[in-house]
Amino acid sequence: MEERYDPPKIEAEWQAEWARTDLYRTGDDPARPKFYLLEMFPYPSGAGLSVGHLHNYVPCDVIGRFKRMKGFNVLHPMGWDAFGLPAENEAILKGSHPTETVPRYAANFKRQLTISGCAYDWSREINSSEPEYYKWTQWFFLLLYKRRLAYRATGAQWWCEKCGTILANEQVINGCCWRHTDTPVGKKDLEQWYIKITDYADRLLADLDHIDWPEPIKLMQRNWIGRSEGAELGFPITGHPGKEVRFFTTRPDTVFGVSFMVLAPEHPLVAKITTPEQRAAVDAYASDARHQSEIERMSTAKEKTGVFTGAYAHNVFTDKDIPIWIADYVLMSYGTGAIMGAPGQDQRDYEFAKKYGLEIPRVTAPADRSAPPVDRAFTEPGIAINSGFLNGMPTAEAIKTVAKYSQDHEIGRAAVSYRMRDWGISRQRYWGCPIPMVYCKNECGVVPVPEDQLPVKLPPMKEYLPSGTGRSPLANVPEFVNTTCPKCGGPAERETDTLDGFACSSWYFLRFADPHNDREPFARSAADYWLPVDLYVGGAEHAVMHLLYARMWTKVMFDARMISFNEPFPMLRNQGQVWAADGRRMSKSKGNVVTPDTMIEKYGADALRLWELFMSPFDEATNWNESGIPGTLRFITRVWAMIRRYVEAGSPQGTPSEETLKQTHKTIEKVTDHIERLRFNTALAALMDHLNYVTRLTPADMGRFVAESFVVMLAPMAPHVSEEFWRALGHRTSVHLEPWPSFDPKLVRDEMVTVVVQINGKVRDRLQVPVGADESDVRELALKSEAVIRHLAGKTPTKFIFVKDKMLSIVA
RNA sequence: GCCGGGGUGGCGAAAUGGCAGACGCAGAGGACUUAAAAUCCUCUGGAGCGCAAGUUCCGUGCGGGUUCGAGUCCCGCCCCCGGCACCA
Numbered sequence: 001m002e003e004r005y006d007p008p009k010i011e012a013e014w015q016a017e018w019a020r021t022d023l024y025r026t027g028d029d030p031a032r033p034k035f036y037l038l039e040m041f042p043y044p045s046g047a048g049l050s051v052g053h054l055h056n057y058v059p060c061d062v063i064g065r066f067k068r069m070k071g072f073n074v075l076h077p078m079g080w081d082a083f084g085l086p087a088e089n090e091a092i093l094k095g096s097h098p099t100e101t102v103p104r105y106a107a108n109f110k111r112q113l114t115i116s117g118c119a120y121d122w123s124r125e126i127n128s129s130e131p132e133y134y135k136w137t138q139w140f141f142l143l144l145y146k147r148r149l150a151y152r153a154t155g156a157q158w159w160c161e162k163c164g165t166i167l168a169n170e171q172v173i174n175g176c177c178w179r180h181t182d183t184p185v186g187k188k189d190l191e192q193w194y195i196k197i198t199d200y201a202d203r204l205l206a207d208l209d210h211i212d213w214p215e216p217i218k219l220m221q222r223n224w225i226g227r228s229e230g231a232e233l234g235f236p237i238t239g240h241p242g243k244e245v246r247f248f249t250t251r252p253d254t255v256f257g258v259s260f261m262v263l264a265p266e267h268p269l270v271a272k273i274t275t276p277e278q279r280a281a282v283d284a285y286a287s288d289a290r291h292q293s294e295i296e297r298m299s300t301a302k303e304k305t306g307v308f309t310g311a312y313a314h315n316v317f318t319d320k321d322i323p324i325w326i327a328d329y330v331l332m333s334y335g336t337g338a339i340m341g342a343p344g345q346d347q348r349d350y351e352f353a354k355k356y357g358l359e360i361p362r363v364t365a366p367a368d369r370s371a372p373p374v375d376r377a378f379t380e381p382g383i384a385i386n387s388g389f390l391n392g393m394p395t396a397e398a399i400k401t402v403a404k405y406s407q408d409h410e411i412g413r414a415a416v417s418y419r420m421r422d423w424g425i426s427r428q429r430y431w432g433c434p435i436p437m438v439y440c441k442n443e444c445g446v447v448p449v450p451e452d453q454l455p456v457k458l459p460p461m462k463e464y465l466p467s468g469t470g471r472s473p474l475a476n477v478p479e480f481v482n483t484t485c486p487k488c489g490g491p492a493e494r495e496t497d498t499l500d501g502f503a504c505s506s507w508y509f510l511r512f513a514d515p516h517n518d519r520e521p522f523a524r525s526a527a528d529y530w531l532p533v534d535l536y537v538g539g540a541e542h543a544v545m546h547l548l549y550a551r552m553w554t555k556v557m558f559d560a561r562m563i564s565f566n567e568p569f570p571m572l573r574n575q576g577q578v579w580a581a582d583g584r585r586m587s588k589s590k591g592n593v594v595t596p597d598t599m600i601e602k603y604g605a606d607a608l609r610l611w612e613l614f615m616s617p618f619d620e621a622t623n624w625n626e627s628g629i630p631g632t633l634r635f636i637t638r639v640w641a642m643i644r645r646y647v648e649a650g651s652p653q654g655t656p657s658e659e660t661l662k663q664t665h666k667t668i669e670k671v672t673d674h675i676e677r678l679r680f681n682t683a684l685a686a687l688m689d690h691l692n693y694v695t696r697l698t699p700a701d702m703g704r705f706v707a708e709s710f711v712v713m714l715a716p717m718a719p720h721v722s723e724e725f726w727r728a729l730g731h732r733t734s735v736h737l738e739p740w741p742s743f744d745p746k747l748v749r750d751e752m753v754t755v756v757v758q759i760n761g762k763v764r765d766r767l768q769v770p771v772g773a774d775e776s777d778v779r780e781l782a783l784k785s786e787a788v789i790r791h792l793a794g795k796t797p798t799k800f801i802f803v804k805d806k807m808l809s810i811v812a
Numbered sequence: 813g814c815c816g817g818g819g820u821g822g823c824g825a826a827a828u829g830g831c832a833g834a835c836g837c838a839g840a841g842g843a844c845u846u847a848a849a850a851u852c853c854u855c856u857g858g859a860g861c862g863c864a865a866g867u868u869c870c871g872u873g874c875g876g877g878u879u880c881g882a883g884u885c886c887c888g889c890c891c892c893c894g895g896c897a898c899c900a
Binding site for chain 2: 004174215216219220223224226230247248249250251262304327328329330331333334335338339340341342346347348349351417418419494540541543544577614615616617620621622623625628629630631632634635637638641681682684686688689692720754756758759760761762763766784796799800801803806807809810811
């Protein structure tokens with residue numbers, strides 16, 4: 001064993017050795033329980049990994065190594081989410097081409113993970129932009145199509161000028177593009193492919209109850225899905241026989257208070273019912289609404305505006321004609337694009353009615369008979385008043401009664417509405433998975449590409465920039481576009497849009513189970529063995545995109561009997577975000593990125609890893625701060641000195657004292673428990689504590705068990721230097737193949753314990769008593785204590801509270 | 813506006829309602845050294861009292877409360893971070 005710790009030499013050597021012996025190939029031992037550990041599919045950016053990314057990868061690496069030592073058959077794979085807007089945008093920015101940048105960036109990520117000592121089974125590496133992979137992404141699209149979950153429709157869609165493409169609802173952040181947060185999105189009418197995720201809304205919601213995810217993430221999904229119960233009703237339009245305004249409401253109990261109707265400006269009825277006198281004003285308003293940016297339109301601070309159409313609907317409950325307005329606070333994309341105006345019970349309707357002088361009937365009274373507010377709507381549940389047959393009913397009962405009544409009288413029915421919309425999946429961009437559909441020029445219409453003709457390969461294109469016209473650049477490649485109809489053999493054109501990148505990551509976790517299968521996306525047996533993922537780790541930013549899509553596709557596969565589980569990720573954990581030292585996001589443009597490369601060069605990979613673990617709790621956000629790495633480096637050199645001293649003394653079997661054994665077993669217990677609970681910072685603190693104890697011992701007093709268990713516990717966290725220690729201790733095999741040490745529960749238990757004595761809530765003395773000492777013994781001891789006597793100052797105790805092995809509280 | 817998460821020494825942070833500040837960084841003093849670096853040892857929340865061993869009071873964003881006992885539970889605020897934002 002060398003005198004000095006030399007990280008570059010050790011780390012290069014062991015990384016080569018691990019590669020040579022293929023140490024991290026996934027086990028193939030069905031007798032062992034399996035453990036599938038997965039980090040969210042990374043997009044390999046040109047900036048490479050930062051120390052922030054390692055705050056996810058290093059802890060996961062520790063878990064993977066730990067689980068192997070605990071006897072699990074571990075699947076811990078890695079691959080690249082390489083298709084999609086981020087990759088293409090970056091290639092454009094660099095004046096390059098994604099076919100050039102993607103493999104280069106992915107290789108760099110792989111290199112960085114390797115020099116950081118992260119153990120992946122690279123034989124299972126996948127890349128979503130390669131035909132071997134995206135063939136199956138296309139296959140899944142066809143599966144969705146076959147199951148009537150992929151459909152084509154025209155509609156106003158989010159459009160980012162900078163991306164030159166449509167975005168999904170989830171990809172619009174504060175009215176701006178998720179890739180260009182300074183660029184407000186607009187709307188564009190395009191014919192698009194949609195995935196019918198709303199069909200799964202109820203299951204996506206209900207199954208959240210059965211998965212072990214952080215509560216805030218579940219809540220975000222619940223809010224995103226936004227299920228509301230109510231009724232869908234229709235009021236006839238006066239003077240237009242057969243036409244009605246259909247609307248959704250969560251408060252059908254307030255129908256007697258409906259004094260007007262509001263349609264979204266884009267509502268198809270608007271053109272049909274607007275009277276000639278009102279047409280000019282209505283058209284002007286509608287056109288204005290269309291040209292507003294989404295930020296302006298969505299602003300809740302804005303005063304409500306609208307225009308009267310001149311038409312009336314008939315409120316069948318009050319038997320009155322009520323005016324139909326249009327207003328931009330009503331959204332075409334939610335419910336039916338129309339609402340009933342119940343200004344007495346809805347604050348938005350109240351503001352609208354106030355502004356335009358519409359009648360404000362009050363139809364709900366506070367249940368406690370207090371006076372209803374006069375200057376705003378009363379939105380809480382209460383008792384129905386001025387409401388015909390509903391009078392006197394509590395809100396909940398009135399809601400049911402109206403639903404029943406409406407059904408019986410063919411006005412409408414109870415209904416559920418979701419905030420979540422279908423997933424617009426078409427992208428008018430080059431770098432994505434081609435949508436395997438063909439448009440026949442004869443009579444066949446839309447025809448799916450037969451499975452045996454997959455993949456539809458992305459054609460090579462030098463000039464691949466988005467056109468911005470609403471058509472993908474692929475439309476400019478005649479060899480790609482022109483094809484024959486698979487059905488009739490006649491002339492046909494291919495779909496030229498590509499799939500949203502989130503399609504690729506909606507099933508990749510299954511591909512890792514069987515990554516090289518060229519006959520099917522994965523073998524059933526492989527999925528049955530490895531899936532679902534036992535621990536899924538990633539950032540909270542994917543709460544409503546990737547995690548919803550992946551859950552939906554999993555349910556589709558379940559319904560198609562391809563897999564036997566309903567949820568892909570029964571256990572999810574979020575790592576904490578690491579901000580730059582200045583508290584901002586790490587980014588190249590801000591010049592505040594710290595890379596693992598520079599840290600490894602300075603301190604070595606093991607010291608960096610320990611600092612990533614020790615710096616802050618795994619799931620809490622923190623600012624990057626380099627100043628602690630000298631500490632973890634010092635810890636390693638102290639272990640080095642400790643092991644070296646032991647080895648130089650001839651590695652004695654030794655005769656550790658009972659105290660030393662106790663201390664060691666307690667440490668094993670703590671480190672094991674903390675790693676299992678993902679508390680890496682306190683796991684390492686326990687090892688540091690242990691080192692402080694152990695360094696005071698002579699080699700003979702320490703002994704082999706203490707030395708070896710120390711190294712084995714350190715191995716998942718500092719894998720390189722631990723190999724070096726293990727070899728110095730005389731072993732020929734890798735420390736990473738060792739079983740995790742176990743502790744003896746008998747040795748972990750203490751015989752003596754400190755019991756605190758409090759007087760009137762303040763700690764006044766500490767007593768050493770045998771474990772399990774009962775109250776009378778402790779009381780007797782305490783009352784003899786000098787400190788207790790002094791603080792009682794002659795007063796007589798009136799009450800004792802005793803917590804065994806913890807505390808005696810005296811009230812005087 | 814609504815919904816989450818958070819606020820503890822100079823810093824990163826520990827703490828099933830029961831000894832606040834483990835572990836580490838930084839700092840101070842000492843040992844080794846011609847010297848420095850490295851390493852090792854000691855001290856290190858604040859304010860008092862004591863020559864000292866010690867000992868007292870205060871202290872977990874602010875203000876209340878429950879409790880023998882609150883960083884932890886409850887009520888009302890302030891600040892920071894994240895999500896949603898006219899969803900009828």
